[in-house]
Amino acid sequence: MEAGGWRPGTAVFEREKVQRVISWLKKTFENQPMPQFDVNAQTINLLHVLMEYSEERERDVSFLIEDMKERAAEYDAETEYLQSFLTESLDLSPSSLSKEGSAHLETLVDSATILEVEDLSLTSFFCAMNDRSLELHEAESKNKEMEQELLNFKEKLTATLLLEEQLEKDLEKVKTHLEIEEAKSESRLQNLQFLKDKSEDLRIRIKTAEKQLATSGLDQSLMHESLVNLSEKLDGMQREMVHVKRKLDCYLDLPPNLSLARVKVEEAKRELNALEVKFSKKIEMLTREMLETRRL
Template identity: 40%
Template sequence: MCEKINQVNSWLGSVFGDQPVPQFEVNTRTVDVLYQLARSSEARCSDTALLTEDVRQKASEYQADGAHLQDVLLQGVGLSCASLSKPAADYLTALVDNAMVLGVRDTSLGSFMPAMNNLTNELLEAEKSNRRLERELKALRKRLGATLVLRSTLQEDINRTVKAQAAEGAKAEERLLNMDFVTAKAKELSNRRERAEAQLVSRNMDKSVTHQAVVQLSEEVTTLRQEIIPLKKKLEPYMDLSPSPSLAQVKIEEAKRELAALDSQFEMKVDFK
């Protein structure tokens, strides 16, 4: 534990340098976490140092190769950067720039061709991906147009629904007000009817003159009128007979008495009504 704390403190001191190390709670968990961070940082620093050393070594190798090539050109061919014409210098600069862009080791044709092939393949893949992306974009635009149309339609439906709900709400509120009015009116009429019935009871009113009794009498009168019609039709054949036969006279008298009784009963009911 003490060794881990010492390593952590050493690492924090190297990280913050001249700045003071922030205070932290020293416990097993924090020390373990900081210790793992310290080990990871040291490993990354070691890898970075190795990579830097490798890059430096390659740079020194490239410089040595460049110096060697300059010596070859200068001693073997008699060419130097100062002796080249401006177009030749421009071509050489462009060749070097292309080599650096392509990431080749040298400027030989055997290095340029694979690099160009790789760039061509990447270009073809990029164009293929671009065409695929254009198709997807076209499909997305089409779906977006359909979605916008659907959204507009849905918004119109929502607006109509809101207006319909507002109208229905107003109608419902009006119905509620009407229902409250009708309920209050019905309650008032019921109270008035109860008071009227109480007054009629207190005055010993005859139930035969009530509306229900009158309606019943009217129905009975209608029934009697219907009963008189067949009797009149029954008397019609006897109206054409001669009054001489005694039997016809008797029947006629009986029918007249029955008719008179029915007329009397009918008149009594009509007068009573």
């Protein structure tokens, strides 16, 4: 459906917005026919956004063109001024300059372009050169920082590689050690199995021999188990004998009869009384000495 075929009664639109969109489309396509589109809220809103964006862009371009024109006019005026100044004051013109002078002039122009000076005054050149020097210093400082960071990174990388190499060596050692231990463990398992088999064989042979001995009428007390039990009982009796002997040693100094034992007891009592008397005298003497010492 063409834009001109829109009927106001089909939907509720803002008439002014629709008219602006249609006018913008006609202006955009000029003499070319406008493409057909469905007139609805979504389409009109989308075209309206595009229209505003296009108009804003056109305004920006117009401002930029005007600014460029003004700058070009300023540059032309400054060029005419400099040419007239050189011609009238110094009687210089591009045609009158020598080859070397033209080269210097081109160098000056290139320098001014590179330095992006506002004008050709000496102050502008010095300011621009100072700015470039600061930028150069900042760039050099940044390069030094980056070089230091690179050096630190190389050192860390070297340390990491050395650590990785050492870990690989340690891993190889661990693998070798594990292989050796596995071989030892396998050998131990084989030996253990051999001992188990041998033990089982001996147990069977012992049982067979015991049955043969029992059949031949051998006394059971002479069997290994009985002998072990007897040995254990003998050890217990020997320990009891040692304990009893220690008790008997306490009575070896006693007289052989009761009368002599009583005499011994009386003698011991007299000796004990004598010792108590001596001890009491010693205590009394020490007490007197202490009292005399305190009085002094």
